[in-house]
Amino acid sequence: LLRGSGGASCDESGLTELWFPRNKPGPPSWQDARRHAQREPSELAYVCWTSGSSGAPKGAMLEHRGLPHVIGDQVRAFDLHNAARCLWLLRPAFDASLSDVFTCLLAGGELHLAPELDAAFTPAKLLASLRERAITHVDLPPSLLPRIPADQLPECLRCVIIGGEAPDLTSAAAWARKLSLINVYGPTECSICTSLLRWHRDYERPYIGEPLSAVEYRIGEEDAAAGELWIAGDQLARGYWQAPELDAQRFIEHAGKRWYRSGDRVEREGTRLYFTGRVDRQLKWRGQLIAPEEVEAELVKSGACSRAYVGVYEDRLVAVVSADVSAEAALRAHLNERLPRWMHPTDYRFQHDLPETTSGKLDLGSLFGQLAADQQHPPRDLLAIVGAQLGHVDPDKSYFAQGGDSLGVLEVLSQAESLGLNLQPEQLASDLPLATLQTNTALQTNAALQTNAALQTSTALQTDAAATVLNEDARSCLERIAQVIPRGNSGTRPWTLVTGATGFLGARCLLSLLEQNPNRRFVVLVRARNAEHARERVQAACDAHLPGAFARLAGERLRCLVGDVSRPELGLAQAEYEQLRTQTREVIHGAARVNLVLPYSVMRPANVVGTAEVLRFCRLAGVARLHYASTLSVFSATNRCPTECFEDDGLDLSAQVSGGYAQSKWAAERLLELGADQQGISCYRFGLITGDSRSAYAPSDDWLTRVSRSFASLGCAPQADLAFDLTPVD
Incomplete structure (x- = not known):
């Protein structure tokens, strides 16, 4: 590698010499990046599919222009740098993954994958992965916060990013005392994230944070004190894929600017905006946007009940229906034919009549009071755990055969672990009847397994690499x-x-x-x-x-x-x-x-x-x-x-x-x-053992070769004066 003003040459030996530019100090500009990427800001970057109020998927078309703004703002907010070690957990199809990947890599950090957590994971396994890899930054679903006590968080963890739904305030406060807890907000249609905040332990309401540098907020047409949140700026999507009517509804022109109608209800208190719900009562559950009204309508259409209410209660999607318990099979069968699996209630409650107010509307206060009264004692075995989650349980069937899904596996594994049951993800995903798993897990508690010296060693070494x-x-x-x-x-x-x-x-x-x-x-x-x-x-x-x-x-x-x-x-x-x-x-x-x-x-x-x-x-x-x-x-x-x-x-x-x-x-x-x-x-x-100084023979997949190949593929190299020792193998 030679110093020079840029270029390449080839000597008689056939070895190529790469000349890296050194005459332009300072960080690369957006113009430099655009020249290397050969992309215009107005070009389409990706299409991300999200479900709307009807449950039908729609593709949001995002351009390149907004990505440098959101990624740059997040790098600064997350305090990312070249010593950061980031764990990537989210699915690649989820637009927040773009943030997880690019904020880490563009800050020069290490991006870690956790294949052992892909299928399903428990809080204990997540903590073990964080400790073993000395992770400093991770993006987690807010629903995990209550399941992991803050005092169990590893010392290496510096920053946790949450978003997608409002966190549990008590858990968020506890986590915020231990580390930097960043809450991000933003619709898919606005390039991943439009505002963020560092959570303070004294927050009592879900504040959505300060808008990013390329984002502007207003509340409805009048910019009122409460109402629907409108969003403007470079991060807005081009529109929806082949959906001009939907474009006209959600992307509007007002006061000389283009705005996106988010459908989120917010209230202004001073300079802060607080999320109060969905305009159309949509809710987030297990990472999916669900319209409860649509599920309720399908339940009534089945003919097995006369009235239904669907909502989230005790971390479960509960359907309360005016029917006898014998109607459950018909209700589930109807939803299997009409709605995707992630929209199905996990728990059913049956009442002769749903409570009403004096005006004839559903009395939610009485309804949830009844649900609390009906709540069973905490489950003490595997069958009780599954029954509490699904609303029913058949010991002679496997978990998935009776309505369980991969998202629900986390909850079952977490509760099983808290009871000392040694239940593995692959066991729950198998065809084994629950009765068989019940027997096996009862015989193999964590307490018994911990007497095994090999397991003791393995578990101990999943601490902070002390x-x-x-x-x-x-x-x-x-x-x-x-x-x-x-x-x-x-x-x-x-x-x-x-x-x-x-x-x-x-x-x-x-x-x-x-x-x-x-x-x-x-x-x-x-x-x-x-x-x-x-x-x-x-x-x-x-x-x-x-x-x-x-x-x-x-x-x-x-x-x-x-x-x-x-x-x-x-x-x-x-x-x-x-x-x-x-x-x-x-x-x-x-x-x-x-x-x-x-x-x-x-x-x-x-x-x-x-x-x-x-x-x-x-x-x-x-x-x-x-x-x-x-x-x-x-x-x-x-x-x-x-x-x-x-x-x-x-x-x-x-x-x-x-x-x-x-x-x-x-x-x-x-x-x-x-x-x-x-x-x-x-x-x-x-x-750092490198290739032969005379023949240049070296492994094709060692660290230095991979880095050099990456520089060549990108057509650029770091501008910093980097130096490191080489140990030629000869």
Whole structure:
């Protein structure tokens, strides 16, 4: 990479030199971004489909012009920067996902995915993911706030974004005392978000916040003290996809400006606008906009009831109908044919007559009072939980077979967990009858499972990546080794054991060892189908560095064993293990799983348990020295960075380690520190290992290659003066 004014050239070797511009200080302008993106502000950016008062989907067409405003304003409001670690939970089809993705990436932060939470998740699993990944920012549905006590929030979490519906005020206040709680408001038709606020613990009403920089609010035609909220500005949609009549209703011209009629009722109090409901009584439930009147009309159309009321009560979509309980099957069958699943009530209440006021209108006060009186005691088992949610339960059917859906799984799992039931998402989604699940979960409570030492370790390590917890895990791995009596070494044994020889670094090290030690014999441990396949893997890895070198150097003095460092006795048969133990004089341990995304729980078997097994072998064999390939991440990924760290510093000086890979290598090296009193150990902490300085051979998917490829694809690079150390593999 050369300094210059911009351009590219190609020398005789065929290597392309990229010249990054350095003569234009300051952040990129909108004009710069537009030149790179080759998009005009008036061009269509995306179409997002949302349901209206009729339940029929409509596509809002959003242009590019509004996106820089909303994303830029949110980056500042969320206090995002290049040290932020953001967890992306929302569905990609939800327009708020655009905010979650682009605010993080355009601020230079890390965007984390949580595949283990995709199908369904409990509050405990969410908290574990936040801790394990050291997440600083996350966008959550407001309905989760009451289910997670504020005192359980991890210390790493700095900012939580909520929106879509009014939060529970008590829970929001508690969360706001712990972190920055940002409430965002905005219709899909206005580019994701039009106003936001940092929640204050003293708020008593759902205030919608201050308009963003490109947004203007007014209340109706007269800009009155109360009424429908109108929105203007660059963030407005072009209109609805192929719906000119709807465009004319919702997008209007007034006082020389184009306005969007939101359908939300607001009240002005001073300079603040407070949300008071929907003009047409729409409500948000489980992320979907529902018109209760439409559901009520369909229930009456079924002929199974004469009157119905639909609303949200105790976090359930409840239908109160004037009918006998025997009508439930007919009501559900009718809705199955007429309405999408997400509009179906989860709970039915049956009354002979619905309460009325003196004017003949539905008396909601009496109605909800009756619902409270009918409320059963809190459920104590799985059948009671499902029955409370669905309004009915059949023990001989599965959850989904009797009307459950993926959105309701969260509530069931959350309540089951609070009762100590070990219910997994895949179990609830299976075809197993609830009666079977009831029996299984009753026998396997969390209290019983927590007596399992392996689970205790796994659960403990889902805390804030605290070094003390990693240290305890390292100590637990040493327990098995503690029973091993170290043996002496005559120094005349012929073999050197090498692990990790199929990796980028390991293969190059093996070639160097073979070339520099022509009289030594090597045994390479490889995960493979058989010995022949193992040798093929090692040769392929070596030939990628220096073609033909393996065949020239290895010969008969290199033997490949099929094994796995993470398994007891290295995954070898007893006879093989015993022969290796008696013939090995030193070990070079380079086997490791390298991944900058996966959590500690996934990296632990190969990197921590594997190192423990190698150390155990060294003690049993009485080898002279163990050479271990570590990483600078044991310092650079800790709370000590960017302070000075010295070679002889103990790892126990760190208080926190971030990232599953760094955590696993820290724990493995700490394990060796604790066991070094009875074993000669040399530890090598490598930095950013890069391609061969002569041949340029490097892995196609390592970090630096991916970053460089991204720069080339974008046609641009950071303007900051960036510097980092390279360690060429040769």
